[in-house]
Amino acid sequence: MKNKNKYRRLLKKDNVVMFPGALESLIERGLDAVEDAHYAEAVEAFEQVYHFDPENPRLLAPYAISLYETQNFDKAKIVATELLHSGTTEYLYAMELYLAISIQLQHYEEVDMTIEALLDEEIVPPEMVKKFNYLRDLNRRLSHRYAPEHDDSEDFNEQLTIEQFMALSVDEQQQLLVAFENGSFDHTIKKVLAEVVQKDEIHPIVITYALVLLLESGYDEEVSVSKFGGTKKVIPCELDLPGQDDRSIEVVNRISEIAEKDPSRMQMAIDASQRYGIIAYPFNWDGYSTEEVAIAYTQYIESMFSGEPMQNAELNSLIKKIDEQTDR
Numbered sequence: 001m002k003n004k005n006k007y008r009r010l011l012k013k014d015n016v017v018m019f020p021g022a023l024e025s026l027i028e029r030g031l032d033a034v035e036d037a038h039y040a041e042a043v044e045a046f047e048q049v050y051h052f053d054p055e056n057p058r059l060l061a062p063y064a065i066s067l068y069e070t071q072n073f074d075k076a077k078i079v080a081t082e083l084l085h086s087g088t089t090e091y092l093y094a095m096e097l098y099l100a101i102s103i104q105l106q107h108y109e110e111v112d113m114t115i116e117a118l119l120d121e122e123i124v125p126p127e128m129v130k131k132f133n134y135l136r137d138l139n140r141r142l143s144h145r146y147a148p149e150h151d152d153s154e155d156f157n158e159q160l161t162i163e164q165f166m167a168l169s170v171d172e173q174q175q176l177l178v179a180f181e182n183g184s185f186d187h188t189i190k191k192v193l194a195e196v197v198q199k200d201e202i203h204p205i206v207i208t209y210a211l212v213l214l215l216e217s218g219y220d221e222e223v224s225v226s227k228f229g230g231t232k233k234v235i236p237c238e239l240d241l242p243g244q245d246d247r248s249i250e251v252v253n254r255i256s257e258i259a260e261k262d263p264s265r266m267q268m269a270i271d272a273s274q275r276y277g278i279i280a281y282p283f284n285w286d287g288y289s290t291e292e293v294a295i296a297y298t299q300y301i302e303s304m305f306s307g308e309p310m311q312n313a314e315l316n317s318l319i320k321k322i323d324e325q326t327d328r
Contacts, residue, residue, distance in 0.1 A: 023049050023053055023056070027058050030043075031058075031062060033066075034062045039066040042063075043063070043066045046063040054082065060080075064097055064101075068101055073104045073105050074105070076101045077101045077102065080097050080101055092128060095114075096135075099111050099135060100169065103138075106142075108140070109143075111135075111139045112136060112139055115135065118132060131167045134164045134168070135172065138175065160189060165192060174206060177213060193219075197214065197225050198223055204227050204325060205325070207281075208278055208281045211223075211239070214237075219237055222234070222235050223235075227283060228318065230286065232286075242277045242278045248273070250290045251294055254291065255269045255294045258295065266298075269300070272300060272301065272323050273293070275323055276323065285318075297319065300319055300320065
């Protein structure tokens with residue numbers, strides 16, 4: 001007697017046929033893309049699986065994350081809702097994702113009510129209560145951001161600690177810093193931001209944002225910033241804004257001269273150098289001349305077109321490493 005499970009049936013939906021094993025291959029491709037932070041590629045793979053098998057237990061969490069990372073928040077919320085209803089064993093982590101998506105969609109009232117219910121019903125374990133409390137406070141702060149007649153910055157300032165900040169995801173940390181932009185924050189918050197910029201485990205873009213806030217607030221105490229293996233002592237109020245320092249301008253001008261005959265590649269090289277100026281701030285290709293940096297960027301863009309790897313040099317590796325941070 002033949003094994004009935006030996007041959008899996010073809011999947012067909014909307015006149016589209018999916019061959020046996022294809023869904024598994026797509027899921028693996030999507031998971032690999034997520035691991036490499038190539039979220040658009042992951043979405044492309046996962047959406048094909050979702051079309052045929054929307055309840056696949058391996059699909060919902062990485063698909064929701066990928067949609068979130070590509071800023072497709074409406075679809076992300078739909079998938080995150082299905083994840084919550086799927087009986088996942090990682091319910092609270094799924095709920096965190098759902099709440100983060102809802103905040104992006106400015107569904108502040110829903111977020112507040114959901115967190116209140118979770119805490120009131122004691123669904124959140126003790127070790128996560130502080131994080132959910134802070135997420136609720138962040139949500140409330142953002143909900144009032146466009147209401148100038150209401151300013152709760154004083155109360156919010158009293159609540160923020162470096163431990164609370166470190167407990168947030170990278171996106172939540174950025175949202176919090178956005179809440180302080182063009183707003184008032186006291187000396188306590190400046191001290192917390194000064195601690196943020198000195199923690200090398202924090203994402204470089206978050207450090208940049210915190211450093212800019214310190215600069216704009218006139219913070220005049222020395223801080224030690226560590227990024228990509230380098231350390232630099234700076235006084236924030238004495239810094240230029242990212243990309244506006246003399247060195248960055250020199251690099252852009254030299255790239256323009258080197259690549260003037262190919263405007264499209266010239267602009268790509270300039271954009272890459274400017275991304276460095278944001279991600280690596282306040283570092284300015286220390287130890288390398290402007291000529292070396294400009295040539296390295298033009299070669300970096302050329303390697304993208306030719307497919308040929310760049311020369312294995314320290315500057316080239318640094319440029320590539322930092323540029324890839326923009327995908328995370």
